[in-house]
Amino acid sequence: MGQTPIWRTIALALTGDIAEGRYTTGDRLPTEAQLAAAHGVNRHTVRRALADLAEQGLVHPRRGAGVFVSAQVTDYPIGKRVRYHQNISASGKIPGKQVLSLITRAADVAEAEALGLNPGDPVHVYDGLSLADAHPIAVFQSAFPAVRLPGLPEALAENGSVTRALQRCGVADYTRISTRLTARAADPVQARHLRLTEGAPVLHSICINADPSGRPVEYGKTIFAGERVTLTLDDNPD
Known part of the structure; x- marks a missing residue:
């Protein structure tokens, strides 16, 4: 089995944060730059993880404002x-x-x-x-x-x-x-x-x-x- 992609690991970590109440409905997630620095990756990788959460309906982006939690686990x-x-x-x-x-x-x-x-x-x-x-x-x-x-x-x-x-x-x-x-x-x-x-x-x-x-x-x-x-x-x- 191949290694889990880094973006998937970040997406799972953020999902866990939402599930455990660290971020609740309406909260803004850390910025792409903050997440990239925290995980030691580039912003493109973070963007892929956030896009995956958005596809699932867990978060939604607001232009110029950031990415917000739209649903809890x-x-x-x-x-x-x-x-x-x-x-x-x-x-x-x-x-x-x-x-x-x-x-x-x-x-x-x-x-x-x-x-x-x-x-x-x-x-x-x-x-x-x-x-x-x-x-x-x-x-x-x-x-x-x-x-x-x-x-x-x-x-x-x-x-x-x-x-x-x-x-x-x-x-x-x-x-x-x-x-x-x-x-x-x-x-x-x-x-x-x-x-x-x-x-x-x-x-x-x-x-x-x-x-x-x-x-x-x-x-x-x-x-x-x-x-x-x-x-x-x-x-x-x-």
Whole structure:
């Protein structure tokens, strides 16, 4: 694996400063000259790092005034009961979902195993983007047992909310029974959806959600933009 470009290291350092509250929304970042001196690089390298943060929506330049923080990194709790809209709203941001596709197809081996189905059984598959203040923070794919939830695609098409769609299909509540997290590099499709540079760090989450009886209702795969989201472990059993 090649060495991380210096501009990427600077971008990650600035993202960390924003995430840890050293710079908050509306604050002006150090000047290009100050950042260049601090990191021992030329201003062109610093400019490339700042451009990357601007592409992600974390900062915005003002002509003649400098570069300002436009958004802080989003804290996203991972626990037994994960509700996207509640989590994002609790962070002080406006949640949103964008539906990319809704199809019904045969379950692959992983989906069938997670949902207690046979490979080839029908599943509803929901691909979409998760947004915070209109900025994409995650791209996801969820699979649901089609025979048990025949009206789910129509319910999801209305507003994208999994919780509301499941409620309409008779699943009043659900909780997470397993989560697996790994760090990866964004592939070209993920980078395009998340407005990242190809190869940027992302967090890959695989989870299974079940109804109160323990019967799986959702097998989900989510790719979080590593520079925009901090995943936190929620120890609250409720």
